[in-house]
Amino acid sequence: MRKIDEETLRFTAPTTPKDQVLFLGSAISAAALAWLLVSQILPLPGPVPFAITFLVLLMVIYGLVVQQAENSLAAVDRLMTLVIALGAGIVMLPLVMIIWFVVSKGAHILNWNFFVQDLSHVGALDAGGGLAMAIVGTLEQIGIAVVLAVPLGMMTAVFLNEVKGPLRRPVRMFVDAMSGVPSIVAGLFIYAIFIQPIAKQGSGFAAALALSILMLPTIARTSEEVLRLVPDGLREASLGMGATQWRTVLTVVLPTARNGLITAVVLGVARVVGETAPLIMTALGNTSMNADPLHGPQDALPLRVYTLLRAGNVTQNERAYGGAFVLIFLVLALFSVARILGSRAAGSKTLSLPRFKRSK
Numbered sequence: 001m002r003k004i005d006e007e008t009l010r011f012t013a014p015t016t017p018k019d020q021v022l023f024l025g026s027a028i029s030a031a032a033l034a035w036l037l038v039s040q041i042l043p044l045p046g047p048v049p050f051a052i053t054f055l056v057l058l059m060v061i062y063g064l065v066v067q068q069a070e071n072s073l074a075a076v077d078r079l080m081t082l083v084i085a086l087g088a089g090i091v092m093l094p095l096v097m098i099i100w101f102v103v104s105k106g107a108h109i110l111n112w113n114f115f116v117q118d119l120s121h122v123g124a125l126d127a128g129g130g131l132a133m134a135i136v137g138t139l140e141q142i143g144i145a146v147v148l149a150v151p152l153g154m155m156t157a158v159f160l161n162e163v164k165g166p167l168r169r170p171v172r173m174f175v176d177a178m179s180g181v182p183s184i185v186a187g188l189f190i191y192a193i194f195i196q197p198i199a200k201q202g203s204g205f206a207a208a209l210a211l212s213i214l215m216l217p218t219i220a221r222t223s224e225e226v227l228r229l230v231p232d233g234l235r236e237a238s239l240g241m242g243a244t245q246w247r248t249v250l251t252v253v254l255p256t257a258r259n260g261l262i263t264a265v266v267l268g269v270a271r272v273v274g275e276t277a278p279l280i281m282t283a284l285g286n287t288s289m290n291a292d293p294l295h296g297p298q299d300a301l302p303l304r305v306y307t308l309l310r311a312g313n314v315t316q317n318e319r320a321y322g323g324a325f326v327l328i329f330l331v332l333a334l335f336s337v338a339r340i341l342g343s344r345a346a347g348s349k350t351l352s353l354p355r356f357k358r359s360k
Helices: 017-041 047-069 072-109 112-116 132-163 168-179 183-199 204-228 232-240 245-256 258-272 277-282 301-309 314-346
Strands: none
Touching: 017 047, 047 072, 072 314, 112 132, 132 168, 132 204, 132 245, 132 258, 132 301, 132 314, 168 204, 183 204, 183 277, 204 258, 204 277, 232 245, 245 258, 258 314, 277 301, 301 314
16 A cells, blocks of 8 residues: 655644734735736726735635645645635625615614604604504514414424325425415415405415415425434334334424424524515505504515605605614524524433333
8 A cells, every 4th residue: 555644644723823824924915916906007996806806816825825834735725725715705795795784774763762663643754653563563473474384394394204105295296386486476375365255354364374385385394304314213212112103203303303493493484584575465564553463454574664665765765774674683583592492402411212111
């Protein structure tokens, strides 16, 4: 066998101060050369040409510096690390820009009245008022949709992964088809089968039905993938101790996959929390507070933001940006709570199987 030179081996380790100094010096050199090329030599002024030139020069200079300081293998390792970090930063850049835009436009309008007042006694050009009716409506509609969609989605996932009956293929095909249904179609469906023949008017409950239709396939598919990750050894151990299949699923499989199931619910809520199209035909909107989701039109944050932006004046647009800021805050708070619950579930004690009496 060919003898491997130990000097060419490189083991991954945390970034050292030497690596940080090399990267900082390379970045300064790349920035200076990029400014010189873009602004003095090439007729390409602007931030985009400068950013592209800077990134290209940074990778070239940093690779050469690391190669001279260490070896070629270290240079390739550091360059790949830099490329991956840049890719992650590019992916995060649109999200950061969106959050910064909404916060800068809507944070200044937030005050106590914004969360406790409605728009029933406020004119289009008047200052004051708030979106309390939209916040309450969004929370109620999302809550009802979660109550409706989560049990159905979990049971569908259990059927697809644990029962594996003859209907598994058509059920999976149906769930996949629901994943591609446009949100406007869900609103039309609820309007046609619930509002027009039964309720005769829009309501928060009708909006929750439309949102639950959109939420269901996301929860079902994500939960199915999570249940697939549960080791078969846990199922076999439970069945070997005398547990029935339903008890194995209830006491072994679902508790083991609890962290992933929480994530599935969060993804389902994130799928529908900003939907506006189905609310136009179901909730209909309301400038007054209506905390009863079963009777009368009800407002929601996405619908109110859409309505205020269409008003075409500065006052209403500021309220719209404030509502968008609150909506983003609700989503971030939801993800934070789910992360905390998931961390607690992951840090809990190892699951212990229940004891069963051995049949004679």
